[in-house]
Amino acid sequence: MSDPNGDTPSRPFTITAQDDRLLPFAVEGLDLRGRLVRFGPTVDAILSHYDYPLAVARALGESIALTALLGSVLESHGRFQMQTRSDGPVDMIVVDYDAPGQLRGFARFDAERVGQARSTGELLGLGNMAFTIEREEDAARYQGVVALEGESLEEAAHRYFSQSEQIPTFVRLAVAEAITPQGRSWRAGGLLLQHLPSGGSRPRDLHPGDAPEGMASSLADEERADAWAEGLALAATIQDHELVDPNLSGERLLYRLFHERGVKVFPEREMAEFCRCSDLKVENLIRSFPPHEREHMVGDDGRIGVTCEFCGVSRSYDPKEFE
Structure with missing residues (x-):
């Protein structure tokens, strides 16, 4: 059995939860592809480099999860960067992803204004969010930009894929501060779900999910709409605490969401903090x-x-x- 890229076998189901892993999956009955990421020590290390206010740490944690979900389309080489520039209390966030799974990030903020914001959207304010891909094999560079209009990172990502990529996309991000006998630590998680693009679509800045190269949906337009509506309804039932639960494995979570249609999981990819400075x-x-x-x-x-x-x-x- 092949993975979404066509050359790696799927793996057995496991109930053992593991941190700092990205898990590709497919719901073939609905022409859906997606990725699930769960962070523990990696996101905690990045958020602990500075004494971030809680709201800023959560915004950066969401950005790390989103970057991992999008950047993981790079299999073994290349770089992906998510960067925001805006007029909010957090005027810049930068997260770098180096394939196959190395991350670093930081947020720049105005400490006096942070306390006035009540959501990630208010923290960021108005500006833009850019996604940049640098592929080493052909020295190519691609960039997509979406305006930030005071909404969450999830909503901005949805709008980007709807307007620029024209791929039905669902994104859910979650960040939490866990309290353990060893002390406090940060956790984060994210889910990205996409419908396979229809045939004859234009070239895109970002890779269309985990679909095989050149593959398009085999469903008719009406069937595609129904399949996406069903997949979206199932994915929307996910709860934030499920994305950050250290005792819930990725497979069990995906089974909860899509067992009615059947879900296949593929080899995980390890995520780790790494800085390029030396x-x-x-x-x-x-x-x-x-x-x-x-x-x-x-x-x-x-x-x-x-x-x-x-x-x-x-x-x-x-x-x-x-x-």
Whole structure:
């Protein structure tokens, strides 16, 4: 039995819950493809780099889950980035996904304004959200943009796929702070469900779900509408606590949602935090500036200080090292 990409066998059902995994699946009776992601230590590590207010941490956690769902179309090479720029208390969020499953991210916010926001939509405000894919095999770069109009990330993603990609899409994101005997930690989860595109459709910026290359829906238009309505109704029953429950496996959750139609799951992909910064990269970056610009980088302590926005690691250098 092949996976949605046509070359990897599906795997046996398991009831064992695992964190930091992305699980592709298919509901073939309804021409549906999707991905389920469940985060534990990975999202907790990213959100713990800075002392984010709770609302900001949740917005960043949702962004990480959304990026994993979309970026995972890159099988083994390439990069995917989700970035927001807006006028809200959180004026920028950046999350990078390096295939096959490495993530990093950060949020920039105005601490004085954050407390006035009551939802992710109000935190972000008005602006735009961009999705960028960089494929190493052909040095290609694709970008899609959707306006942020004070709605949630889920709603913005729905509008993007409806208007730009024209693929029926459902997205659900959830973030929670868990309390365990070991202390507090963050968890996140997400579900993406898409209907197979019909034949003859135009090229798209983003890959159409986990459908095999060149494959389109075999259903007639009326059947497609009914199938998507049924799939959407089933997916909409998912609860936030199910997406972040550390004791509920991905297979059991998908079975709850789609057992009436039958659901196939395929090999999971591991997710992990990883930052691209390194001593060598930072040193080379500093060396790339002319001497007069490096002089302006010297702080009151007489050293050049550099802090990575993603992982929060600070590095300090003696300016004489670059003379």
